[in-house]
Amino acid sequence: MKLEDFDYELPKEAIAQVPANPRDSAKMMVIHRKSGKIEHKIFREVFDYIEKDDVLVLNETKVIRARLLGNKTTGARVEVFLLKKIEERIWQTLVRPGGKIKEGTEVVFSNNVRGRCIRHLEDGTRYFEFNVDDDELEEVGEVPLPPYITSRQSRPEDYQTVFARIPGSVAAPTAGLHFTPELLEKLKKKGVKILKISLDVGLDTFKPIEEENIEEHKMHTEFYRINPEVAKEIKSRKGRIFAVGTTVVRTLESWAKTGNLSGYTDLYIYPPYEFKMVDALITNFHIPRSSLIVLVSAFAGRDLVLKAYKMALERGYRFFSFGDACLFL
Structure with missing residues (x-):
């Protein structure tokens, strides 16, 4: 596939400079992969889509002062x-x-x-x-904020998830920024299993692809860890797996591919790809021509993803790290 197939026009004003306050008040676009139906919600309403016995997997990596x-x-x-x-x-x-x-x-x-x-x-x-x-x-x-965040109102502490624990990343797993302690506790009381893994996020995850043919792109390695008890919980799950962010997707799919609970991964997911672990994906609106939009397109289909992005721009959704969320079901 050609790189231009994953491009779109993004006005500068659509790039979020500060996070929503509170964090779970961001907009959330809900995209149903099979039917193509698209809904417009507030992020805290993710509660209505995650059922008892579903598994919510978070990346608990912490951004270092890089x-x-x-x-x-x-x-x-x-x-x-x-x-x-x-x-x-x-x-x-x-x-x-x-x-x-x-x-x-x-x-x-x-x-x-x-x-x-x-x-x-x-x-x-x-x-x-x-x-x-x-x-x-x-x-x-x-703490390094992304170069497209130029507002002086942005604070380094806004660029950490509320569950960040293991230092090692130079960029935040931004899908997790939408969660508040209260929302996580509410999901837990509902019977949702909340599990944590870690992947040390590198800049390569976010940089644009330069090769004309996307299949020729090479990912740098990033280190991931899955606790054996977490792996056991995932294997014995009764419900669906909700991956919070592309880093969680790559971690779970790397485990599925290699059988290793820790190690370095250079897994690059692009269409067509058969997902072995992930049933639903919570993520942000990503940079054009990046490995992230390619991964999301592998999960939901390029045409549906670009249709959703076009609609998001028309409806004033905010893009990138401090922006609004997508829920792909």
């Missing part, structure tokens, strides 16, 4: 963005301005934290070795 601002020894300002931990004190990073960071270049951050570029990779990223452990590195970093 954005580091420092200076070269010459005084030049440098931004180092942590992508993935390679080994103790060594991280794969994005650097700006990249052209001025050579192997051996040292960058000084606050609190006498230092990093040295030790390797250039072909994809433009760099390995940095730091003089401190992760805890001290976190102290000098900032």
